[in-house]
Amino acid sequence: MLAAFANPVFDSQRTFRELLQAMARPAVPRLLPVLPPSPAPIAPAAMAILLTLCDATTSVWLQQPDDNVVRHVRFHAGVKLAEQPLDADFALITDPLSMPPLDAFARGDMRYPDRSASLIVQVTALGASPCAQGEAGRGSLTLASTQARATPPQPSPASRGGSRFAGPGIRDTETVAIDGLPHDFWQQRAALAAQLPLGIDLYFVAAQHVVALPRTTRLLES
Amino acid sequence: MTYNFAFLDEDTKRMLRRALLKAVAIPGYQVPFGSREMPLPYGWGTGGIQVTAALLGPDDVLKVIDQGADDTTNAVNIRRFFARVAGVATTEHTVDATLIQTRHRIPETSLREDQILVFQVPEPEPLRTLEPREAETRTLHALADYGLMHVKLYEDIAQYGHIATSYDYPVLVDGRYLTSPSPIPKFDNPKMDQSPALMLFGAGREKRLYAIPPYTSVESLAFEDHPFEIQRWEHHCELCGSRESYLDEVVVDDRGSRMFVCSDTDFCSGRRAEAQA
Numbered sequence: 001m002l003a004a005f006a007n008p009v010f011d012s013q014r015t016f017r018e019l020l021q022a023m024a025r026p027a028v029p030r031l032l033p034v035l036p037p038s039p040a041p042i043a044p045a046a047m048a049i050l051l052t053l054c055d056a057t058t059s060v061w062l063q064q065p066d067d068n069v070v071r072h073v074r075f076h077a078g079v080k081l082a083e084q085p086l087d088a089d090f091a092l093i094t095d096p097l098s099m100p101p102l103d104a105f106a107r108g109d110m111r112y113p114d115r116s117a118s119l120i121v122q123v124t125a126l127g128a129s130p131c132a133q134g135e136a137g138r139g140s141l142t143l144a145s146t147q148a149r150a151t152p153p154q155p156s157p158a159s160r161g162g163s164r165f166a167g168p169g170i171r172d173t174e175t176v177a178i179d180g181l182p183h184d185f186w187q188q189r190a191a192l193a194a195q196l197p198l199g200i201d202l203y204f205v206a207a208q209h210v211v212a213l214p215r216t217t218r219l220l221e222s
Numbered sequence: 223m224t225y226n227f228a229f230l231d232e233d234t235k236r237m238l239r240r241a242l243l244k245a246v247a248i249p250g251y252q253v254p255f256g257s258r259e260m261p262l263p264y265g266w267g268t269g270g271i272q273v274t275a276a277l278l279g280p281d282d283v284l285k286v287i288d289q290g291a292d293d294t295t296n297a298v299n300i301r302r303f304f305a306r307v308a309g310v311a312t313t314e315h316t317v318d319a320t321l322i323q324t325r326h327r328i329p330e331t332s333l334r335e336d337q338i339l340v341f342q343v344p345e346p347e348p349l350r351t352l353e354p355r356e357a358e359t360r361t362l363h364a365l366a367d368y369g370l371m372h373v374k375l376y377e378d379i380a381q382y383g384h385i386a387t388s389y390d391y392p393v394l395v396d397g398r399y400l401t402s403p404s405p406i407p408k409f410d411n412p413k414m415d416q417s418p419a420l421m422l423f424g425a426g427r428e429k430r431l432y433a434i435p436p437y438t439s440v441e442s443l444a445f446e447d448h449p450f451e452i453q454r455w456e457h458h459c460e461l462c463g464s465r466e467s468y469l470d471e472v473v474v475d476d477r478g479s480r481m482f483v484c485s486d487t488d489f490c491s492g493r494r495a496e497a498q499a
Contacts, residue, residue, distance in 0.1 A: 009227050013279045016239045020277070023246045024420045024435045025335075053243070055236050089240075110364035114244040114253045168249045168396045169435035171416070197398060201247045214247035216396065 002037040004051055004076040011036070015052040019203070022212035027165040027174040029126050029209040039068045041094040043122045045205035050120070054079045054090055061088035063095060085117070093121040096181050102188040107198040116215075118201045126206040127162055127177030163222035165213070173220060176211055178204050186219055193218065228275040228308040234258055238276035238431075242422060245433035250395030251363070252346050257429040267300055268426030270323050270342035277321060277338060277422075278304065283311045285319035290327040290468065290485035297325070316488050326389070328410040330467045330489040333419035335436065341404040343425040346432060348392045348402040368400045371443060379448055388453065394441045395434055403440075409452045409468045414440040457482040462493035 005011035011034040022030045038047035041064055054060055054077045061082040062069060073079055082088040085104040093099045099121070108116035162177035163186075192199050192215070199215025226232065234256070241255040260268040278284070284304055288297040292314040300323060301312045313319050316331040323340040333339060349359045352370045362368070371392055378386045391408035395401045403411055404423060414421065414434060421434040434440060444450035458465045460481045467489055469482040484490035 009232060010280065012232070012236075013227075017277065017279060020239075020242060020246065020420070023243050024433075053236060053240050055233055057233075057237065058240070111360040112254075113248050113251060114241070116244075118243070168438040169246075171437040197248050197251060201244070216247070216249065 001075065002039060002072060005034060005036050005048075008051075011048075012052040015048050018210065019049065019052065019212070022203070022210050023201070023214055024169050025174075026167060026169050026213050026217040027163075027176045027211060029176065029211050032205075032208055032210055035208060039066075039072045041066075041122075042069055042072075042092065043094075043205055045208060045210060046092055046094075046120045046122055049203055049205070049210070050077055050079075050090070050092065053118075056080065058089040059087055061085050061091040063091070063093050063099060088117050091117055091119045093119055096121055096123060096185075099182065102185075102192060102200055105200050107192065107195060107200060110198065113197040113199070116198065116200060118203065120203045120205060121181075123178055123204050123206050124180030125177070126204060126209045126211050127179065164220040165217050166220055167214075167217040169214070170217070178211065179206075186222060190219065225307045227280075228278045228304070229261075230258065230272065230275045234272075235276045238272060241431055242273065242276065242433065245422070245431055246420070246435050248399075249435055249438050250393075250399030250401040250432060252425075252430040252432045254429055255431055257426045260426065261303075262299070264427035265344065267296060267323070267325060267342040269424030269428075269431065270325070270340050270426075271300060271303070271424075272426060273340045273422050273424035273431060274300075274304065274321060274323050275308075277340070278308050278310060280308075280310065282320045283313050283318055285313050285316060285322045285488075286324075287322065287327060287329070287486075287488075288325040289470075290329075290489075291487045293487060314488050315492075326405045326407075327468070327485060328406055328413045330484070330486045331492075332413075333417065335418045337419045339417075339419050339421045341406075341421065341423045343402065343404045343423045343430075344427070345390075346402055346423065346425040346428050346430040348390075348400050363399060366398060366400075368394075368443075371400060375443060375445070379445070385444070385448060385450075391450075392443050394443060396438050397441070400443075401432065401434070407453060407468055408442065408450075411440070411442045411450070412452065416440075455482065459484045459490060462490045462497065464490070464493060 014033040018030045032045050032048050035044035036047050038044045056078040059080040059082040085100050105117035162175045164173050164175050166173045202213040204211045241253045245253045286297045286301040288294040305312050316329045321338050325342045347359050353359050375385050389407045390405040393401050393403050416437050420436050424431045442450040455469050461483050467484045470485045
């Protein structure tokens with residue numbers, strides 16, 4: 001059996017602070033400070049989020065629940081596994097191209113919109129907006145905002161232009177490329193926006209980075 | 223006796239962290255959480271303390287203010303508490319802090335993107351004095367039905383000729399949720415709009431927490447013919463001469479003499495140090 005966080009108290013605290021900043025500043029890639037060992041197909045970055053946020057009081061839906069994965073997640077986080085996507089507080093999407101439709105997950109109810117799913121989606125690449133690559137994207141808000149966009153952005157290796165987002169937490173707009181999603185993913189997500197404040201909150205991970213998209217973030221163009 | 227880092231156990235911190243992330247994802251919405259008994263009574267900042275405990279790491283530099291002051295009982299106690307149970311560095315300087323816990327003020331010095339402001343909140347529900355039933359206020363929030371609050375503000379105008387609410391002045395966050403800014407003076411409300419820093423709110427007794435993300439619209443309710451206005455003073459601070467800060471009126475002797483001074487002690491002492499240099 002693989003280990004988890006070497007230093008559970010401080011590793012999860014540092015990871016949480018990055019997740020909090022990721023959620024507060026949508027579409028800006030953040031560097032996860034600690035990557036714990038993880039059994040395939042779980043990515044270390046996804047494992048870091050599970051270990052930071054999940055425990056015996058959360059139900060987790062695994063897209064690919066291999067025995068090895070189930071044993072690892074149960075042992076280290078003690079989570080309940082959800083049978084159906086609808087029952088999950090957290091869902092781990094290890095193969096986005098065959099993921100269930102977004103409306104299969106809980107969106108909360110009008111009195112309690114927080115009773116909704118958080119999805120951890122392992123994507124092939126997260127193209128940081130050109131200036132966001134240094135220092136975990138810190139301070140990139142100014143540079144990647146629309147004023148700086150007067151000069152055409154240089155394409156980063158993973159991105160083919162990227163998608164432009166706006167919403168709470170974003171000054172003007174923010175651009176990021178999220179690769180490896182189903183072709184109708186953004187249409188599905190846009191359909192959910194009509195139900196705000198109900199919705200689903202997303203954490204995309206690739207390598208050591210995380211990008212969060214809360215339900216309030218709007219896709220302007222891709 | 224030793225405590226777990228930052229006092230709370232890890233299960234509690236995880237519960238708080240999950241609630242905080244949902245709070246940020248739904249700006250202004252009050253997320254219920256399992257508020258714990260803390261080593262000080264409800265009403266002394268237990269909500270703010272629990273939020274701070276969930277955030278705090280060994281590298282943080284913590285500042286705690288009470289009505290703008292670093293040296294009042296509540297602020298000193300909470301600062302000492304975290305110095306003891308988390309061993310974190312503390313400061314009185316707004317610019318040096320990574321985390322600022324506050325009771326009823328926002329610092330005068332502009333905050334930065336890498337700072338987080340944690341508010342202590344006595345009553346998170348802005349509609350509570352108008353509608354005591356929780357089930358009912360939840361429904362009003364679900365329907366974004368905030369007519370009650372507009373009527374209340376209108377009645378102020380009908381009775382006093384102006385909106386008489388001077389603190390805990392209700393705001394609309396991201397055009398959706400009516401939210402209590404906590405009992406900060408309305409003077410501080412404009413600082414919340416499009417703030418570079420993340421703002422988190424904890425109400426321990428009421429077991430609710432909520433958030434205003436950075437760069438989010440925060441609109442103080444008003445009417446077209448009665449626009450929102452902040453407090454103004456004819457005086458300036460008698461210690462530093464500031465005309466742009468929030469002033470406290472202090473009685474200084476038995477004969478009723480008064481002076482006006484900055485409520486933000488760090489801002490005031492910084493200005494005095496500058497003037498001397």
